[in-house]
Structure formats: C-alpha cells, structure tokens
Amino acid sequence: MKVTLIQPYYFNIWESISLAYISSYAKKNYKGKLELNFYQGNFDSDEEIINGAKDSDIVGFSCTSPTFHHGVSLARELKKINPGLHTVFGGHHVSALRELIDEDCIDQIVIGEGEKAFLRILEGDKDRMVYGQAVDFDELPWPDRDLIHNERTVALCQKMINKRIASFQANRVCPFRCRYCSERNITGLFNRKTNPVRTRDIGDLMDEIEFVARKYNLDFFKFIDATFDTSAEFVIAFCEEKIRRNFTLEWECMIHAAVSCKEMFKWLKKANCNQIDVGCESGSPKILRAMRKGTSIEKVIEVFNWAKECGIKRRSFFLLGMPTETREDILMTEKLVENIRPDVVGFTILCPYPGSDFYDHEKFKDIEWEKTDEYSNDFWRTGNFSNLELKEWQKYLTQKFKDNLAWHHKVMNNSPVSK
16 A cells, blocks of 8 residues: 655644654554655655655645645645545644535545554545544654655754754643643643643653664754643653763753743753743733633743753743733733843734634634744734734834844745745
8 A cells, every 4th residue: 555644835844743653653553565655845846746646545644724725735636636546634724623624635534643543544444534542652653754854854954053953752732721722632631530641751752862863963852742841850850861871962842831840940951951942922910811821920930030040041932912912911021021031032923723712713714824823914803902003012022122033033024924
C-alpha cells in the first residue's frame, strides 16, 4: 500500500512532529506492506506534491486552520487525476469543525490524536469520522524524522537565524483551559482521572534529543508542548537528567507561570536553558480571569524576576481584544510590560480559531484562514474596540517596545498573512 502524508503550506513552519509520529506508529504496527512518502508545502511545489502523490492508495493531510485551504486544493487536484485515490484529513481544523466539513474531495476525517485512528484506516476502517484515542508515550516509537525530511527545517533555521534547531514533544494534554486556545480539540480537556497529562519518560526523551542532536548537528532545541512545565517536579527531573549526562546543548520551552517555582529556574539555568516563553496575555486581573488563564499578575512578575535573576532570557506573549477589555485594561498591559521588561515580546489580537471558545460558525465560516492569524486579522472587533482600533493599540505597543519585538512582528510586512 502506498501512503503519502502531506503538510500543506503556511509561511511560519516547523517540522511536522504529528505526521512523524503517525508514520513511526504505522510502521511499527501495520502488518501489511507499507510505502510511506511525505511532502511539505514550504519545500515542495504543488506540482511536485501532486506528481508524487497521484498514484497513492491513501493521501493524508495534517491541517491547522491556516493550512486547510491549501490542503483542500491539493486534494481536489489529486481527485481529478485519480478519482479512486482515498483522502484523509486530520489536525486542529477538521477536529474542531468535524460536523461541518463537507468538501467532496475529503473521504475521511481523523478527529483528535492521529496515530491509532490512522492505523485503523490503513487496516480498513471506512467510517466518515474516525476518532483518535489517547496513546501513551511508551507505545510510541520516536517520530520518523527521516520521512518528514527534518534536515530541511533544521537547515532553514540555520539560514534564517544561524541556529540548527529541532523540536521535541515531552507531554500530551495541557492542564489548563484558556478560552482562546483550541489545543483541547486534539488531546481533549484535561481531567485528572479520565484524561490526565501524559508525560514522557525522561530517559527516553533525553535519548531521542541526544540522538537527533548528533544526527543533525544541532546547536539548539525546543519543545512543541503547549505547556512544558506541567509540573515543577517534571522540569527539575528533566534538568537533572540533562546535567547528569553532561549534555550542554542550549534549549527553550513554554512555561506557564502558575506552575513555576524559584527552585525550578535554578535548575533550568544549570541545565543550560537559554530562554523561557510565557503567555502573560494581559496586565489586567479582570481579563486574566475572563481568559481562564489560571494565574495572576503577581505570579507573572515573580516568574520574570526569577528567570532574570538566574540569567535566563524571557519571552512574553500578550493578547489584545478580549470581549470585555477596555482602554484601562490595555494600559495595565503596557504597565506590566514596563515592569517585567521581557527580552522578547509579542502583541497579538484575539483570533477566534475553530475550536476556541470565541469561534462562531455563522460569523466566521467564510474567513480565509490562510490569510489571517493572531498577529494580523481584519475582522475581530469587540464592544469597546473596532478592528482598526485594536490594530492601533497593537501598533502603539509594538512601536513602544520595538527593540524587543518577536520575530513574527518583524516579518509581518512581508508575510502572506499581512498581504
């Protein structure tokens, strides 16, 4: 059986760890003969993708909302050439809109985690919607980085920022329920009994990092986890193991302020963590509560002070445009940035992605998601601010803190989104 996996185009790209896991799981568990191929829209042209996939038995697409349109256009072309070709779509977009996906070029939809669901499809499951199942890390082989041509994204990082970077997954299921996030559409809502955080064995995680670092000659690595510090104990244990192995490569991770403690940052520094990324979101306690962020302004300030004391770079994310946000709330955000003085800062506008609490299908069903994201959209407005006014506030803050802006802000004028 010939199977082609495709990651459609989006200008801001990382290696497709999800498809790499699906590939390695299928290779381990499928009993028949399997030929797996992979294409990625940032490196492979539409013509190369179509020519390479047209004789496949199954073509699988992994799509976020911004990449869904490109995936559909490729599926339509493939169906024209080979009507018998079978298409499967998975990822955040179709998981969130499962009942509303009606494109005739899509044969099946995978909802949630893809490994077990895609294996069932390979084994003959023909249901229109195939529901994923939780898979423990001890059931998962390492992601198939050869299949996804991981060397291409590593080389791209080197070209753009002079660092050879690869990313890794340490856990599944985020223990938080932020209203603007759609992560729960893949791994489900956190529940201590029925859907707990699944944490990877630290020894196995370090084995993979060391192996990949040697293979691709890395000089930096990062984690794709929405929340790396699912517990301070896990972070400290990871750091201890990294130090024990005398593995000195620099790295970066997403930190939730609520879980952090001062001791954790001491260990992060010892383990050569170069930067923490923190979703601060707002300087207003009222807005943090409305977001269900699960932390406080005081804790955010504490975390940034701890990291600074330890000599760790600090990146912060701020979100404008919550429905009840006022001018006074935004001024509180400005004051918080002045207080914590992040090394890198980004200011986004709420983007109601499918699967988040703010998505309304009647309002947003015609949005061209490939032309919008949280950094730039032309439609979100609130009772207190028009879309233009939100953009003016974003512009004001980015200009005030221009010396520390995140990469995404710096490329916005040349990105497909802003065009």
